[in-house]
Amino acid sequence: MSVLSFRIKSSDGTGVYTVTASRNSGFVKISCDCPAGTFGTHCRHRFELVSGETKYCINPSRNDLAELAAMVDLTPLRGVMEEIVALGREADHIKRRLAALKKTAARIMATGE
Numbered sequence: 001m002s003v004l005s006f007r008i009k010s011s012d013g014t015g016v017y018t019v020t021a022s023r024n025s026g027f028v029k030i031s032c033d034c035p036a037g038t039f040g041t042h043c044r045h046r047f048e049l050v051s052g053e054t055k056y057c058i059n060p061s062r063n064d065l066a067e068l069a070a071m072v073d074l075t076p077l078r079g080v081m082e083e084i085v086a087l088g089r090e091a092d093h094i095k096r097r098l099a100a101l102k103k104t105a106a107r108i109m110a111t112g113e
Contacts, residue, residue: 004068008045010034016058019045021068028071033035041087 004021017034030046037043045056050072054060072078107113 002067002071004064004071006049006060006064006068008032008049009058010054011044017045019049021071023071026074028075028077047081047084050077051085 002023006019006021008016008017008019010017017037019030019037021028021064030050031037032043032045034043034045037046038107047049048054049057049068052069054065072081
């Protein structure tokens with residue numbers, strides 16, 4: 001059984017949470033001790049770490065990050081995470097486009113042009 005631990009800053013930067021990844025018999029479990037992670041719901045600490053985002057990670061070991069990536073690569077989680085990242089980018093693009101169209105609509109309503 002292989003176990004990795006990462007310390008991750010909280011969203012507001014005042015706290016620190018621990019993300020733990022363990023591999024046992026080909027299965028990978030990734031948990032976080034933040035409130036969301038404790039309940040097994042969406043936790044940005046786990047999602048960002050697994051998707052390769054380490055800006056909130058405190059002194060991450062390159063070896064541990066590489067081992068985590070290798071653990072995830074052997075599971076269906078890799079494909080799911082890639083789709084989440086792609087959809088997030090697409091959603092960001094749609095939000096920007098929507099905001100621009102709302103500004104255009106407001107201008108047309110205000111000026112009649």
